[in-house]
Amino acid sequence: MAYVIAEPCIGTKDTACVDVCPVDCIHPRKDEADFESETQLYIHPTECIDCGACVPVCPVTAIFALEDLPEKWNSFTPMLRRAAFSMAGPKIRAQYLTIDLRESLIRALSRRA
Numbered sequence: 555m556a557y558v559i560a561e562p563c564i565g566t567k568d569t570a571c572v573d574v575c576p577v578d579c580i581h582p583r584k585d586e587a588d589f590e591s592e593t594q595l596y597i598h599p600t601e602c603i604d605c606g607a608c609v610p611v612c613p614v615t616a617i618f619a620l621e622d623l624p625e626k627w628n629s630f631t632p633m634l635r636r637a638a639f640s641m642a643g644p645k646i647r648a649q650y651l652t653i654d655l656r657e658s659l660i661r662a663l664s665r666r667a
Contacts, residue, residue, distance in 0.1 A: 556604040560627045562616035563594040571608035571617060577601055580608065 559571075559580070572580045572595070579601035582589040597608075597617075609617045618624070 556599075556602050556619060557597050557606070557608065557617055558620050558623060559595050559597055559612075560616050560618060560623060562614040563612075565593060566614050566616070567592070567595055568613050569595070570611040570613065571595065574607045574611050576605060576607060577603050579603075 567589075569584055572578075572583050579598040580595050581598060582592050582595070594616075604619075606619075
């Protein structure tokens, strides 16, 4: 997952990023059924081509490369992972599950130490 949309998007859902995305990887779009029910937009993890076109047009500065996500939103990452997981295909889902299982195992082992 190269780019993520973080907390400032919640309640805003400005679609300038959707309009500039060359591969249509930001969802939900205004014409999608779940646009009204979602609180924010999400970047599809396997469709994003890492072009960064969405970053400068976001009026609330909510889009970051994952490695540049401000520390104050690190707790936001699991929610982004769940959203990406729901949009991804079986191969990507398996990768997310592997990451989650590995992180759970590390946490469990570190508690025993």
